Amino acid sequence: MIRRFFTYYGPHKKLFTIDFTAAVIVALLELAFPLAVQWFIDSLLPSGNWSMILSVSLGLLAFYIISTFLQYIVNYLGHMLGINIETDMRQQLFTHVQRQSFRFFDNTKTGHIMSRITNDLFDLGELAHHGPEDIFIACMTFIGAFWIMLTINVKLALIAVFMVPLLIWLITFCNLRMNKAWSNMYSDIADVNSRVEDSVSGARVVQSFTNEAFEINRFKSNNERFRLSKLSAYKVMSFSLSGIYMMTRFFVLIVLVYGAWLSFSGELTYGELVGFILYVNVLFKPIDKISAIMELYPKGMAGFKRFLELIDTTPDVLDQDEAIEMATLKGNIRFKDVNFHYDSSKSILEGINLQINQGETVAFVGPSGAGKTTICSLIPRFYDVTSGAISIDGIDIRSMTKKSLRSNIGIVQQDVFLFTGTIRENISYGKLHASQEEIEDAARRSHLQDFIASLPNGYETQIGERGLKLSGGQKQRLAIARMFLKNPPILILDEATSALDTETEMIIQTALYELAKNRTTLIIAHRLATIRNANRIVVVTEDGIAEQGTHDELIEKGGIFANLHQVQFQQQ
Numbered sequence: 354m355i356r357r358f359f360t361y362y363g364p365h366k367k368l369f370t371i372d373f374t375a376a377v378i379v380a381l382l383e384l385a386f387p388l389a390v391q392w393f394i395d396s397l398l399p400s401g402n403w404s405m406i407l408s409v410s411l412g413l414l415a416f417y418i419i420s421t422f423l424q425y426i427v428n429y430l431g432h433m434l435g436i437n438i439e440t441d442m443r444q445q446l447f448t449h450v451q452r453q454s455f456r457f458f459d460n461t462k463t464g465h466i467m468s469r470i471t472n473d474l475f476d477l478g479e480l481a482h483h484g485p486e487d488i489f490i491a492c493m494t495f496i497g498a499f500w501i502m503l504t505i506n507v508k509l510a511l512i513a514v515f516m517v518p519l520l521i522w523l524i525t526f527c528n529l530r531m532n533k534a535w536s537n538m539y540s541d542i543a544d545v546n547s548r549v550e551d552s553v554s555g556a557r558v559v560q561s562f563t564n565e566a567f568e569i570n571r572f573k574s575n576n577e578r579f580r581l582s583k584l585s586a587y588k589v590m591s592f593s594l595s596g597i598y599m600m601t602r603f604f605v606l607i608v609l610v611y612g613a614w615l616s617f618s619g620e621l622t623y624g625e626l627v628g629f630i631l632y633v634n635v636l637f638k639p640i641d642k643i644s645a646i647m648e649l650y651p652k653g654m655a656g657f658k659r660f661l662e663l664i665d666t667t668p669d670v671l672d673q674d675e676a677i678e679m680a681t682l683k684g685n686i687r688f689k690d691v692n693f694h695y696d697s698s699k700s701i702l703e704g705i706n707l708q709i710n711q712g713e714t715v716a717f718v719g720p721s722g723a724g725k726t727t728i729c730s731l732i733p734r735f736y737d738v739t740s741g742a743i744s745i746d747g748i749d750i751r752s753m754t755k756k757s758l759r760s761n762i763g764i765v766q767q768d769v770f771l772f773t774g775t776i777r778e779n780i781s782y783g784k785l786h787a788s789q790e791e792i793e794d795a796a797r798r799s800h801l802q803d804f805i806a807s808l809p810n811g812y813e814t815q816i817g818e819r820g821l822k823l824s825g826g827q828k829q830r831l832a833i834a835r836m837f838l839k840n841p842p843i844l845i846l847d848e849a850t851s852a853l854d855t856e857t858e859m860i861i862q863t864a865l866y867e868l869a870k871n872r873t874t875l876i877i878a879h880r881l882a883t884i885r886n887a888n889r890i891v892v893v894t895e896d897g898i899a900e901q902g903t904h905d906e907l908i909e910k911g912g913i914f915a916n917l918h919q920v921q922f923q924q925q
């Protein structure tokens with residue numbers, strides 16, 4: 354994990370070098386300071402040379418100014434380094450999530466993904482800045498200070514030798530426990546995020562069921578779990594910080610008493626005693642630094658572990674090495690002995706054989722849950738078939754690049770998903786750099802132009818989150834406009850189950866009819882009246898494709914379709 358963590362420094366080598374060099378110089382200056390004080394007390398003070406004292410003081414002032422400037426560089430550039438690395442990781446994670454296949458989104462909570470892209474990376478940036486730099490500086494200062502202390506007085510310095518293993522034990526012990534505590538905390542905050550995302554996006558459902566109190570209680574239990582796990586992490590941290598504080602202050606006391614004893618017996622000058630005590634403080638700084646890292650390291654690494662877990666998931670639908678970049682397809686689709694199941698072993702499709710010809714409109718009907726949507730999801734490779742093959746124009750879709758395959762297929766779903774933004778932005782999602790004329794043409798062909806003209810801000814009207822300021826019919830037409838712009842040779846229409854008023858329905862049907870012209874069109878149909886004119890109707894049941902033929906042929910046959918038709922006709 355640590356080796357992988359360091360690869361993120363690669364693009365920022367220059368920044369790291371400047372920051373690191375400045376930090377080393379600051380540490381060296383800090384190491385030199387007590388020696389200067391010792392010399393000041395033992396050599397300069399007894400001489401009584403006031404002008405020399407003043408010149409040395411000016412030298413010390415210069416020393417401070419340089420050190421302050423370098424500290425600024427370390428703080429600013431060091432944080433810049435951390436932020437840059439954090440931003441790179443966030444970008445990499447978002448890009449990775451964009452490339453995931455449907456199965457990943459089926460099984461991953463949105464709140465968890467959001468947590469990993471936001472919170473989990475906060476501490477990583479800090480760790481990237483402080484981690485290697487502080488550890489190196491701490492070791493360097495510690496060894497340097499200890500070596501100088503040995504040269505001042507061996508007996509006094511050896512006391513430190515007894516303290517170090519104790520401190521290392523304490524740090525390691527607490528580190529292990531904190532690692533676990535921070536991991537729990539990250540997983541709990543991800544749950545809190547998931548709950549917020551669920552309750553806020555489902556706020557209308559919550560209120561219509563008047564289940565606010567239930568939601569508040571559910572959130573409360575998640576929030577409380579997060580509080581407890583964070584609290585337990587801080588408990589371990591407080592224990593370790595107090596332990597370190599107690600040990601280090603106890604050490605100063607011992608040095609003071611034993612140093613006084615040595616100076617009485619003439620083995621230590623006053624300057625050496627003061628210098629030694631200053632070095633004890635220099636020696637503690639790295640310990641303080643290490644204990645701060647000790648707080649940061651498990652937090653950062655827990656975030657990094659979760660980052661790696663996500664970054665290491667490989668999408669199950671991938672381009673083959675030799676995948677072909679397809680130009681515009683004609684749209685002859687063939688299913689050959691297709692079997693498919695989702696994650697569970699329960700088979701959804703078995704032995705599907707189907708030929709759909711270029712320009713044909715084929716409607717899929719059948720009981721709910723039979724697999725109509727699943728059949729259509731296999732064509733753009735949202736999922737790969739478990740066995741068998743699907744080909745378009747005689748080429749297996751697995752040997753095409755996903756991008757070129759999908760740019761040949763347009764899907765209008767029953768739940769139209771629109772993005773927060775303007776009408777223009779949402780229409781042009783079908784062709785990102787479409788001109789105003791193209792957008793207007795698409796709006797006209799989807800019968801949206803009168804509605805847009807009636808709005809004070811026209812194409813610049815904000816449609817609200819997921820298009821909530823639009824009616825169901827307007828959303829559908831916007832999705833159709835998007836598809837006119839995309840202009841794919843293959844079209845999949847998942848017909849809306851919710852009934853629209855007759856006039857809106859007619860407008861949408863007309864727009865869809867126009868959209869389907871000269872394209873291979875697959876319609877997942879729920880209302881049989883709308884598919885009268887389909888070239889072919891395929892009846893899908895749990896046992897596979899049960900019947901196919903034209904509307905009239907199937908009615909005449911008197912099978913499943915004729916029964917379904919009879920039931921809907923009677924209801925109407």
Ligand SMILES: Nc1ncnc2c1ncn2[C@@H]1O[C@H](COP(=O)(O)OP(=O)(O)OP(=O)(O)O)[C@@H](O)[C@H]1O
Nearest residue numbers: 459695696701719720721722723724725726727728
């Ligand atoms: N993402 C998924 N993960 C696991 N199982 C799924 C998934 N999507 C659908 N299923 C299951 O696959 C089966 C077929 O579902 P599918 O949506 O294809 O049916 P459908 O015929 O389109 O139904 P409807 O007419 O109700 O839309 C169902 O049993 C469903 O529970």
